[in-house]
Amino acid sequence: MTTDDLPPLTAIFYDGRSNRKRRVELRPGETIEIVEDGTVLASWIVDDIRVADGDMALRLSSVSAPPLARLEINDESIASRLRHFLPRLDETQEKRQTGRIVGWSLGAAGSIALMVVYGIPFAADRLAPHVPVNIEKRLGETVDRQFLNLTGAQTCTDGEGQKAFNQMIDKIKPQGGRPIEAQVLSLDTINAVALPGDKIYLFDGMLQKANSPDEIAGVMAHEIGHAHNRDVMRTLMQTGGRSFLLGLLFGDFTGSSAIIFVTQTLLDASHSREAETAADDFAVATMTRLKRSAVPMGEFLKRLSGDDTATIIDSHPVGSARLERIRQSDIPTTGSKLLSDEEWRALKVICSGAP
């Protein structure tokens, strides 16, 4: 795919002088040109651009623009494309934030400090939902880099396959929740994982074993359930140890020895039995909302149980109770197909271009 085929880099722009919200297109080059209907409104110097905190894919300010001027990017794929043009973005952000406690309320920070000193894992249960978004995002990005390095995996983004996958995720993701970023990875392992920062990976190995879109949709909904219920942060806080908690407190994970441990923990993620049941319930509720049966997901996992290479089964054993619970929730499938046959075929080969 060439750059010409990609959709424009769209963003919301606040010029910092008025409250007006403008839909703009960003044209990166020596500077980032901010263009509205063909008119260049402003031009931001690349090295002056900083990350501004906010609950969206990417929110930017510039030290040489009015202090309240902001660029907001809601779309994860546009945000990641834009980051390529801003190679020093993370650097400047890290410098700015290292060494201070970012965004935690005093009470929550105090509780984390107690966990560090005394080790009180049950506090994780109550604190996990309160991890500031920007800290979880930074942790997620660090873990993501480490994860891709460790596994040598690449994200599969083949045009038609990606379109089909996005379409499926759009249908199953919760309405109005935090934005979910899901991607397929070129790994033969039969697995799917949720990383901190609402990022979910489906491994190609698992995709290849699936016989229908409903099987994959159910698995993805289960992982989205883990993200939605903050299970990822909870499990990490419970098992991550002191250096992880310190990283969490200071929002600084760069060079943290805890990160390798964290990545490993996520790869064979074992959430509590209660968390697994809740994630199953989330998947069932998702499929029910779409008027599709969740049973194919249960049957899919059951089928994989016989496969020794199915890593996902190690962390998600499919006992008869689990399958029975899913079966009991069954509704007749009356909703429209999540993907057409053609889209499903395109999704299945999404990684065929990957090495």
Ligand SMILES: [Zn+2]
């Ligand atoms: Zn699970």
